[in-house]
Amino acid sequence: KAGVTQTPRYLIKTRGQQVTLSCSPISGHRSVSWYQQTPGQGLQFLFEYFSETQRNKGNFPGRFSGRQFSNSRSEMNVSTLELGDSALYLCASSLATSNTEAFFGQGTRLTVV
């Protein structure tokens, strides 16, 4: 059974640019959540999508957005990048929305210069 796939694995962007990250969940999983991991703040919840609808959102500015497609694949977009957006962005998939068994991908390492 294939796990959660995130692409790309690494990205380097310049301040002010925008970036799109992709996540393919485990087959049959309909919930996709996104997290930001930094050394200072640890893992923080960004948002969750279920059946193409944003269900929940963490405490991040509107520059962070996402969407989910009918095949449950999800994308996350960050506009007007800031140096502080440099982080490991992790996607987690689960069968339902409770996230009690959430399986993470390898993450996308974003560096903003």
Place this chain on the structure above:
Amino acid sequence: QKEVEQDPGPLSVPEGAIVSLNCTYSNSAFQYFMWYRQYSRKGPELLMYTYSSGNKEDGRFTAQVDKSSKYISLFIRDSQPSDSATYLCAMIYRGGADGLTFGKGTHLIIQP
């Protein structure tokens, strides 16, 4: 005060020792508790999850939840060098509106 407190370590123990990892939390609404293991440059790997108070065992791993004390633990028996990683506790309340809330993680080193 952070919602979830976890000692960052590093915690260094000899191979074969019993390891005890702990988290405390402040939000009594949390009902589901998880432990993740994260190797360097990898995503977190779900080890165990438990609901409410009690113990749960899976191989060399035992998860323990004490809701009255707002304290959770993960015990690793017969520790191996391959167990060296960062261990993250996570928790969520029913409905999960705010996603998983994580501790900062404990860096564990098993010395051969």
